[in-house]
Amino acid sequence: NWAEDMTYERLFDLYAGGGNFTFPLANHFKAQNIIAAELDPRLVQKAQEKIQSTNSLQKRVRFYTSDVALFLKRTELKAKDLVVLDPPRSGADAFVMKTLAHSPVQKILYISCHPVSLARDLKYFFEAQEQNSSSKKLTLKRIQCFEMFPQTDHVETIAELAIDTR
Secondary structure, eight states, X not given: OTTTTSOOSEEEEETOTXXXXXXXXXXXXXXXXXXXXXXXXXXXXXXXXXXXXXXXXXXXXXXXXXXXXXXXXXXXXXXXXEEEEOOXXXXXXXXHHHHHHHSOOSEEEXXXXXXXXXXXXXXXXXXXXXXXXXXXXXXXXXXXXXXXXXXXXXXXXXXXXXXXXX
């Protein structure tokens, strides 16, 4: 729902795993291309099999077996792209956060399973964005935690970084 307030040309799912967010995004955004990057070839293979078994996804969804930092070095992000990232518990690579901070995208959804790494990654992002001479600045619009593992210290968190339109 947090992605519905804008129109996107492409959607990127970084640290995509087997497509936990890729496929729901593809089902919701039926006209956009979805591009996913994941390092684990077994997960990419499972996602490729799902794509091949679904005619409507074959032309719109592409999975790349790649380290996300390397993928971003080869990819030009545009203002009308949505970036969703769901890194492992250790968080995103500092290069990834800095690259996103300098990109023209107007919305990033960061899903985290570890609030400490999320806080660190947002620090990387905002520090890099401050060094960027561009007038475009993303702000932390909202954040929400989900207790999916009761009686543990684990929480899932989603953070929305978006252009401040006020």
